[in-house]
Amino acid sequence: MAIIIVGAGIAGLSLAVGLQRAGVPVTVVEEREHLDGGAGITLWPNALAALDDLGLGAQVRRTGRQVSAGTVATPRGRRIRELDEADLAAALGEPVIAIHRQTLMDLLVAHLRPGTIRWSAPVAGVHVAGGRTLVELADGTELAASAVVGADGIRSAIARTLNPGLAMAHSGFTAWRGVAAVELDGGGQVWGNGAEFGWVPLAQGQTYWFAARRAPEGQDLGPAAELARLHHDFGHWDGPAADLIAATAPDGLARHDLPDRPLAKRWHAGSVVLIGDAAHPMRPNLGQGGCQGVEDAAVLSRLLVGAADPTAACAEFTRLRRRRVVGVARQSWFLGTMIGLRPHAAASALFRASSWLPQRLLLGQIATVASADAYQKARR
Numbered sequence: 001m002a003i004i005i006v007g008a009g010i011a012g013l014s015l016a017v018g019l020q021r022a023g024v025p026v027t028v029v030e031e032r033e034h035l036d037g038g039a040g041i042t043l044w045p046n047a048l049a050a051l052d053d054l055g056l057g058a059q060v061r062r063t064g065r066q067v068s069a070g071t072v073a074t075p076r077g078r079r080i081r082e083l084d085e086a087d088l089a090a091a092l093g094e095p096v097i098a099i100h101r102q103t104l105m106d107l108l109v110a111h112l113r114p115g116t117i118r119w120s121a122p123v124a125g126v127h128v129a130g131g132r133t134l135v136e137l138a139d140g141t142e143l144a145a146s147a148v149v150g151a152d153g154i155r156s157a158i159a160r161t162l163n164p165g166l167a168m169a170h171s172g173f174t175a176w177r178g179v180a181a182v183e184l185d186g187g188g189q190v191w192g193n194g195a196e197f198g199w200v201p202l203a204q205g206q207t208y209w210f211a212a213r214r215a216p217e218g219q220d221l222g223p224a225a226e227l228a229r230l231h232h233d234f235g236h237w238d239g240p241a242a243d244l245i246a247a248t249a250p251d252g253l254a255r256h257d258l259p260d261r262p263l264a265k266r267w268h269a270g271s272v273v274l275i276g277d278a279a280h281p282m283r284p285n286l287g288q289g290g291c292q293g294v295e296d297a298a299v300l301s302r303l304l305v306g307a308a309d310p311t312a313a314c315a316e317f318t319r320l321r322r323r324r325v326v327g328v329a330r331q332s333w334f335l336g337t338m339i340g341l342r343p344h345a346a347a348s349a350l351f352r353a354s355s356w357l358p359q360r361l362l363l364g365q366i367a368t369v370a371s372a373d374a375y376q377k378a379r380r
């Protein structure tokens with residue numbers, strides 16, 4: 001019987017690659033008809049080390065682009081922080097990689113045997129009947145599995161099955177992401193009045209950018225008008241925001257009202273287990289949501305391969321991963337809250353205070369989350 005992974009996102013596909021590579025039968029069940037792009041993603045050395053364990057690290061490093069260190073500044077150009085590329089790489093074990101999301105997802109799919117992913121198959125839930133674990137598709141079909149992995153993202157049906165009443169609310173922030181055909185040397189971020197704008201060069205002369213600011217839910221004007229509004233809000237900021245927004249095609253803009261959902265209380269029940277955003281959604285501010293999903297995939301893959309009892313593997317996964325992820329989610333929340341703090345004078349005071357933090361301490365702090373070493377210590 002196969003292991004069934006619900007959701008073909010970064011976490012689910014990474015796990016599928018790890019399991020299939022070790023000869024474990026696996027099926028991925030995905031509600032979408034196909035992969036549909038996205039903008040860019042930064043993969044920190046903790047995720048690169050996990051990708052090494054999955055046999056994918058070298059290819060991802062080759063395909064992506066090393067991120068040269070960035071600045072953090074205010075909209076008027078006052079430097080809050082400047083991180084040196086060599087110092088950052090030394091603290092983390094190696095440079096950070098930025099890659100187009102579509103490229104990353106294509107690379108993951110290319111490592112799976114044809115037919116591994118069952119597309120257009122929304123899952124309604126999972127239950128145990130007659131000693132068998134059954135995944136229920138929305139069309140009524142039931143699929144028996146030796147273990148079920150809920151990798152179905154922040155709106156996870158599997159997480160809600162394990163945690164009835166799991167609440168979700170608007171965080172108060174909306175995020176936009178795009179990729180522009182603009183070549184830049186380095187990345188950077190600007191933190192402003194309850195808002196931020198960041199950019200990271202990708203391979204092939206492209207730059208990934210993201211913006212976030214306080215906004216009520218459900219105010220989507222459509223891509224062209226959203227780009228015009230972004231240009232109005234961020235175009236006068238220090239840095240390349242104006243050029244990047246102007247060089248982004250409307251059909252390349254992704255806009256999301258960012259939800260807040262707590263970590264799931266129960267990550268596993270029997271041989272059903274949650275990974276990625278389904279288990280531990282987090283604010284995007286540390287750029288760690290996807291990285292932690294890749295760490296989950298590498299750890300769960302190792303535990304499930306050759307496990308006589310998937311239930312014990314799922315319990316051990318929860319024990320190992322919870323203690324690692326809780327702190328990372330908390331730090332993401334803290335950074336997002338600091339940037340969005342009101343009144344803005346309070347945020348400015350915090351930015352100023354953070355600019356006095358000695359670089360050595362800051363790098364040490366980043367390394368506890370994003371270094372290869374942090375992953376390696378936590379996987380044991």
Ligand SMILES: Cc1cc2nc3c(=O)[nH]c(=O)nc-3n(C[C@H](O)[C@H](O)[C@H](O)COP(=O)(O)OP(=O)(O)OC[C@H]3O[C@@H](n4cnc5c(N)ncnc54)[C@H](O)[C@@H]3O)c2cc1C
Pocket residue numbers: 006007008009010011012029030031032040041042043121122123124151152153154155156157175176177210256258275276277278284287288289290291292293
């Ligand atoms: C603005 C922004 C910037 C970010 N930047 C970074 C970054 O630089 N680095 C980083 O590491 N992270 C980043 N993140 C976080 C990262 O995008 C997420 O943490 C990551 O994509 C989660 O991956 P996942 O596989 O767990 O879930 P998802 O990517 O959400 O995948 C879940 C999959 O499950 C499918 N699915 C859902 N429900 C069902 C169902 N019922 N049946 C079948 N299939 C289903 C979905 O269609 C989807 O394909 C960012 C997030 C945002 C919002």
